[in-house]
Amino acid sequence: MKTLIGNTPIIKLEKDEFNLYIKLEQYNLSGSVKDRAVNHILQKGILENKINSDTVIIESSSGNFAYSAALHCKYLGIKFIAVVDSNINTIMYEKLKSLCYDVIKITEKDETGGYLLNRIKMVKSLISQNENYFWTNQYANVNNYLAYSELTNEIIESVKDVDYIFVAVSTTGTIKGVSTIVKAINKNIKIIAVDIRGSMIFSTEKYSRNIPGIGASKESDFLELGDIDDFIILDEKEIIEGCQSLLAKGFFLGGSSGACYQAVIKYNELYPEKLGSKNIVFISPDGGGVYVNNIYK
Numbered sequence: 001m002k003t004l005i006g007n008t009p010i011i012k013l014e015k016d017e018f019n020l021y022i023k024l025e026q027y028n029l030s031g032s033v034k035d036r037a038v039n040h041i042l043q044k045g046i047l048e049n050k051i052n053s054d055t056v057i058i059e060s061s062s063g064n065f066a067y068s069a070a071l072h073c074k075y076l077g078i079k080f081i082a083v084v085d086s087n088i089n090t091i092m093y094e095k096l097k098s099l100c101y102d103v104i105k106i107t108e109k110d111e112t113g114g115y116l117l118n119r120i121k122m123v124k125s126l127i128s129q130n131e132n133y134f135w136t137n138q139y140a141n142v143n144n145y146l147a148y149s150e151l152t153n154e155i156i157e158s159v160k161d162v163d164y165i166f167v168a169v170s171t172t173g174t175i176k177g178v179s180t181i182v183k184a185i186n187k188n189i190k191i192i193a194v195d196i197r198g199s200m201i202f203s204t205e206k207y208s209r210n211i212p213g214i215g216a217s218k219e220s221d222f223l224e225l226g227d228i229d230d231f232i233i234l235d236e237k238e239i240i241e242g243c244q245s246l247l248a249k250g251f252f253l254g255g256s257s258g259a260c261y262q263a264v265i266k267y268n269e270l271y272p273e274k275l276g277s278k279n280i281v282f283i284s285p286d287g288g289g290v291y292v293n294n295i296y297k
């Protein structure tokens with residue numbers, strides 16, 4: 001599986017007002033950046049004898065982690081249970097139903113306007129009743145963020161003199177992993193988090209969220225504010241606008257990619273002196289295909 005993960009393309013957006021590069025993570029095994037985290041977490045679990053042929057893997061996911069874990073578990077010959085929610089893309093839900101031992105959909109929003117807290121409640125209840133269940137726990141397992149060293153090196157090696165890296169956040173595994181390595185190499189490279197209105201990572205404003213993949217109903221277990229240089233919060237309309245702008249340039253990408261693109265534009269409006277002719281990279285976690293029933297409707 002590992003040979004099908006990583007070394008994803010990074011391309012420069014032509015005819016754009018910025019020197020903007022997109023790291024296209026849809027070219028990983030299951031079509032998203034989550035392959036990196038899933039592969040690392042499962043390999044560590046196996047090495048530490050926490051996973052064997054009788055183990056049932058379980059995880060709460062908005063889609064991408066679950067799809068990657070489902071494929072990995074098929075390859076390993078073990079069972080996988082996905083706990084998802086009503087925001088899941090229809091196509092992703094159908095794919096999971098074909099691959100998983102079980103798919104549990106949470107339909108009740110939590111008090112923050114998302115579903116994560118109720119998904120986690122369900123996982124906790126199931127692991128307390130089943131000794132052979134292993135919770136990958138992407139929100140708190142350090143092997144999530146430790147999985148992103150190769151991604152970071154790929155970016156640093158492909159783009160000379162990177163100034164800014166924009167990263168959409170959910171578990172914050174990607175941004176924590178990237179920022180840890182980047183800052184050890186060059187503290188001047190700015191790391192900007194991109195979040196959605198209603199997410200509890202950087203704000204306490206409760207607001208209903210409908211785009212899967214970006215945002216979380218709780219604070220990060222990994223990220224400290226000192227790890228990043230800034231964050232920017234977008235509403236759903238802005239995210240969809242970002243997706244449509246990318247599509248107009250020939251890039252059919254997921255919600256978080258549109259969020260990152262729009263974040264670059266907004267950031268530049270707020271702080272014009274900061275971006276100018278800088279070299280900017282954003283990580284595109286996934287492609288647009290599974291979003292045809294919501295963002296691209």
Ligand SMILES: Cc1ncc(COP(=O)(O)O)c(C=O)c1O
Nearest residue numbers: 169170171172173174213256285
């Ligand atoms: C659609 C999407 N957005 C954002 C992210 C970043 O998430 P995290 O902070 O969990 O690494 C991911 C990770 O896979 C994703 O799939």
